Amino acid sequence: MTLRLDGISAGYGPVQVLFDLSLEARPGEVLCLLGRNGAGKTTTLKAIMGLLPLMSGRVLLGAAELSAMPAHEVPKHGIGYIPQGRRLFTELTVAENIEVGLLARGRGAETREKVLTMFPRLRERLSQRAETLSGGEQQMLATARALCLEPEVLLLDEPTEGLQPSMISLIRDTVDVMRDAGVAIILVEQRIEAVLNLADRVAFIENGHGREVVDVEVLRRDKALLQKYVGI
Amino acid sequence: MKVLGLHLGLLALLAVLGMILPAYHQGNLSRIMVLATYAVGYNVMFGYTGLLSLGHAMFFGAGMYGLGLAMQHGGVGAVPAFGIGLVSAAVLSAVVAVLALRTIGVAFMIVTLMFSQAAFLSALYFGEWTRGDEGFVLAQQIRRVGEVDLSNPVTRYYAALLLFSVALLLTMRMTQVRFGHVLVAVRENEERTRMLGYSVWSHKFWAVVISGTISGAAGAAYALLFGYVGASFVSVPYSIFPLLWVLLGGAGTTIGPFVGTLFMFYLIDYLSGLTTAYMLVVGIVLVLLTLFARAGLMGEIRKRWVPWLP
Numbered sequence: 422m423t424l425r426l427d428g429i430s431a432g433y434g435p436v437q438v439l440f441d442l443s444l445e446a447r448p449g450e451v452l453c454l455l456g457r458n459g460a461g462k463t464t465t466l467k468a469i470m471g472l473l474p475l476m477s478g479r480v481l482l483g484a485a486e487l488s489a490m491p492a493h494e495v496p497k498h499g500i501g502y503i504p505q506g507r508r509l510f511t512e513l514t515v516a517e518n519i520e521v522g523l524l525a526r527g528r529g530a531e532t533r534e535k536v537l538t539m540f541p542r543l544r545e546r547l548s549q550r551a552e553t554l555s556g557g558e559q560q561m562l563a564t565a566r567a568l569c570l571e572p573e574v575l576l577l578d579e580p581t582e583g584l585q586p587s588m589i590s591l592i593r594d595t596v597d598v599m600r601d602a603g604v605a606i607i608l609v610e611q612r613i614e615a616v617l618n619l620a621d622r623v624a625f626i627e628n629g630h631g632r633e634v635v636d637v638e639v640l641r642r643d644k645a646l647l648q649k650y651v652g653i
Numbered sequence: 654m655k656v657l658g659l660h661l662g663l664l665a666l667l668a669v670l671g672m673i674l675p676a677y678h679q680g681n682l683s684r685i686m687v688l689a690t691y692a693v694g695y696n697v698m699f700g701y702t703g704l705l706s707l708g709h710a711m712f713f714g715a716g717m718y719g720l721g722l723a724m725q726h727g728g729v730g731a732v733p734a735f736g737i738g739l740v741s742a743a744v745l746s747a748v749v750a751v752l753a754l755r756t757i758g759v760a761f762m763i764v765t766l767m768f769s770q771a772a773f774l775s776a777l778y779f780g781e782w783t784r785g786d787e788g789f790v791l792a793q794q795i796r797r798v799g800e801v802d803l804s805n806p807v808t809r810y811y812a813a814l815l816l817f818s819v820a821l822l823l824t825m826r827m828t829q830v831r832f833g834h835v836l837v838a839v840r841e842n843e844e845r846t847r848m849l850g851y852s853v854w855s856h857k858f859w860a861v862v863i864s865g866t867i868s869g870a871a872g873a874a875y876a877l878l879f880g881y882v883g884a885s886f887v888s889v890p891y892s893i894f895p896l897l898w899v900l901l902g903g904a905g906t907t908i909g910p911f912v913g914t915l916f917m918f919y920l921i922d923y924l925s926g927l928t929t930a931y932m933l934v935v936g937i938v939l940v941l942l943t944l945f946a947r948a949g950l951m952g953e954i955r956k957r958w959v960p961w962l963p
Contacts, residue, residue, distance in 0.1 A: 470848055472844060472847075472848075491852075492847050492848070493847045493850055493851055493852045493853065494850070495848075495850075496848055496849055496850035497850045502848050504845070504848075510834075510837060510838045510841045510842065510845070511841060512837055512840075512841060512905070513834060513837055513838065513841075517834050517837075520831065520834060521831070521834050521835060521838055521846075521849060521851075522849055524831045525849040525850035525851060526850055548961070549960075550960065566849070570849070570850070
């Protein structure tokens with residue numbers, strides 16, 4: 422299902438961060454949000470999830486208007502969100518973290534098995550508390566927990582931040598699997614190399630305003646847009 | 654399985670202790686088990702859900718006065734009166750939850766403290782019924798269930814054990830099911846929990862109601878087993894005690910509230926025999942424990958040696 426941001430404006434209290442932003446994430450594609458620090462990339466993800474009230478505009482998933490729902494109803498419509506910094510429930514075990522993810526949308530053993538097959542290392546650590554996992558394993562668990570929702574749209578906020586190369590490659594493989602399964606993915610990523618490898622399209626955000634949306638091929642050929650909006 | 658074994662083992666130990674302990678310690682342990690039930694209730698809200706209440710005595714008091722007034726003035730039998738105590742605490746906790754959960758953090762603490770003060774002042778204000786600060790005694794002859802005399806020390810011990818067993822096994826089970834996991838998730842990160850599709854408010858609401866009802870059950874049992882109902886049980890210190898017991902024993906551990914209550918009860922009992930300044934020594938011990946065992950006694954044991962401890 423296509424996720425559509427229809428002219429959204431949002432911010433923190435009286436401070437407006439997003440201005441009339443319109444975007445579209447289609448099934449089976451990775452849309453990457455690029456921009457300088459403070460451009461409004463993470464704010465866009467939070468606005469989609471209903472964590473920030475919209476000042477105007479709408480967020481639509483197919484015909485359902487997500488922006489008209491309370492925040493806790495949004496994931497039930499198939500939106501998975503992996504925030505920056507992972508934010509696991511550190512006091513719960515790996516198994517309990519996964520279970521909390523599964524039950525949120527009424528998923529069962531089959532989904533659990535699918536997710537654990539994707540991340541076999543988590544299977545070895547099911548009874549371990551999440552706080553005792555390495556950084557890479559924590560990212561795996563955060564990703565696994567979001568996948569337990571069997572999302573139709575996945576929002577990833579800097580998933581490769583602070584990870585070693587082998588873990589980055591695992592995250593990349595996971596994104597590929599999800600894309601192939603027809604999930605629409607919105608990715609916020611600072612590492613240009615990761616963007617060029619993962620994204621199908623790139624949307625530039627500047628000071629809360631949506632700018633160009635281009636195919637990643639365009640960026641591979643011509644780095645001028647990166648220079649213009651990211652300063653690289 | 655080992656979790657269930659541990660809890661049943663503790664309960665079995667308490668059952669055996671009831672047969673072999675001298676009368677003095679048997680009486681102490683009866684009181685400790687009832688107060689530990691109060692702490693178990695507090696732990697649901699504070700230890701598992703992260704809601705710090707400074708007014709829990711109102712729930713303990715609701716159970717106590719619900720039972721006490723029904724028996725004293727309504728001539729109601731012990732069992733239905735206990736039910737009235739439970740319902741009083743459940744209704745009060747639901748009302749307090751609806752109002753207090755509109756706030757968070759320090760404001761939540763203050764609101765619960767204010768509600769508790771209102772409950773305390775009500776107990777004094779309606780002195781004609783409650784006998785205010787002085788309280789009232791439930792006569793031995795009405796503290797019976799059929800032929801069973803609840804004022805008998807042995808019966809009282811096992812009634813207290815039954816109450817504590819129910820509360821302990823209930824919280825143990827809670828840690829194994831989704832509801833309990835979501836409470837911990839709420840405590841750790843409300844926003845993330847919401848992002849997984851859970852209603853944080855309704856989980857907090859039920860945590861307050863369950864916590865308040867267990868605390869109320871302890872209050873009702875205290876009145877029934879020890880025969881006294883008084884406003885001091887609704888005062889601020891009785892809201893602080895369960896916080897201390899839970900912190901000492903280990904917040905967010907099932908057995909911690911019992912261990913904390915036991916430890917503090919006997920610490921005061923022992924020190925008060927040595928010096929009149931026993932609270933000063935208790936204070937120092939508490940500071941030391943806070944410095945060197947921040948997760949509480951059971952919390953430290955879980956952290957260092959027994960990671961599966963719920």
